[in-house]
């Protein structure tokens with residue numbers, strides 16, 4: 001099914017007044033802006049605090065970028081930078097109520113631009129586009145015209161090319177509504193950028209809700225037909241700080257099939273049943289239980305049993321901390337990647353060394369290489385249509 005909707009409305013409404021207040025005060029100094037008034041329809045009149053912002057340092061070309069902190073009443077905090085729209089940290093409680101950071105990343109923008117990081121290319125926490133995952137041979141044909149993309153992953157194009165949405169600077173507007181604090185990120189990807197057709201207007205809204213969920217709303221419009229497959233590349237480790245690997249996390253994926261891939265991780269077109277294989281996560285399994293049977297580790301796209309409407313995409317439970325993560329989406333697939341390429345060369349927040357399997361990703365998405373696979377759900381956005389997809393990462397505990 002096509003996850004394109006014709007309505008351009010986002011699920012979050014951003015009060016214009018609050019928005020203006022936020023933009024005007026969005027400078028490098030740490031500050032907190034308090035809204036002048038609460039939403040009129042709110043039963044209890046309470047003051048809605050705005051996200052705060054601080055400098056996240058300067059990019060290699062000298063541009064100062066910001067780090068925004070979204071917080072909710074339970075003390076949960078998410079930090080997001082307008083460089084690459086990267087989610088850099090997420091503090092959530094464990095079963096004893098202790099907050100811990102469950103996201104891999106760096107303390108400042110230079111961590112995301114270091115030569116070692118660029119070489120490794122792990123896309124920590126970033127917004128991915130125009131096309132999340134791989135396009136075979138960096139080529140596709142649309143309306144009879146062949147387009148050529150940069151091959152940045154062996155023979156293929158991965159995650160938008162050499163300078164994907166993970167490496168661009170987004171325009172940021174913090175806001176606050178009854179749903180929670182949010183950050184609206186906007187970017188215009190020019191016709192021909194990274195080889196893709198059409199001027200693409202993209203908006204991504206991160207909202208931290210009061211029930212400890214981080215919701216990500218992706219919206220886009222174009223003036224020429226283009227492939228699009230937006231996602232977020234957060235690496236999670238529910239065992240705070242990634243000091244340990246993620247092999248003990250128990251994962252459930254409501255998916256009876258996965259897309260079989262060739263040696264370069266391009267789907268062959270076959271949707272193979274998971275039953276009786278190490279890919280069967282229809283009931284909970286520790287990540288490490290069968291990973292040795294999967295050469296290289298998990299880095300595959302699961303075909304979710306439900307493809308439309310908001311549906312469960314993954315559940316994760318970490319037994320030592322009791323933390324849980326529930327992912328819901330309206331996308332038909334999810335790339336479950338177990339940090340197989342991390343090798344200890346990257347040192348993140350607080351000096352944590354990110355070794356193999358230090359984190360896992362749950363990238364909600366359309367299937368890899370869909371522009372070249374006519375039988376896969378459509379990923380072509382046309383002029384006049386609005387792309388809109390929502391994924392939610394909800395945190396909890398099991399005692």
Ligand code: GLA
Pocket residue numbers: 120121122123133158265299335337341361363
């Ligand atoms: C995706 C890919 C992986 C890898 C990571 C980034 O998850 O499927 O193969 O490229 O991104 O390292």
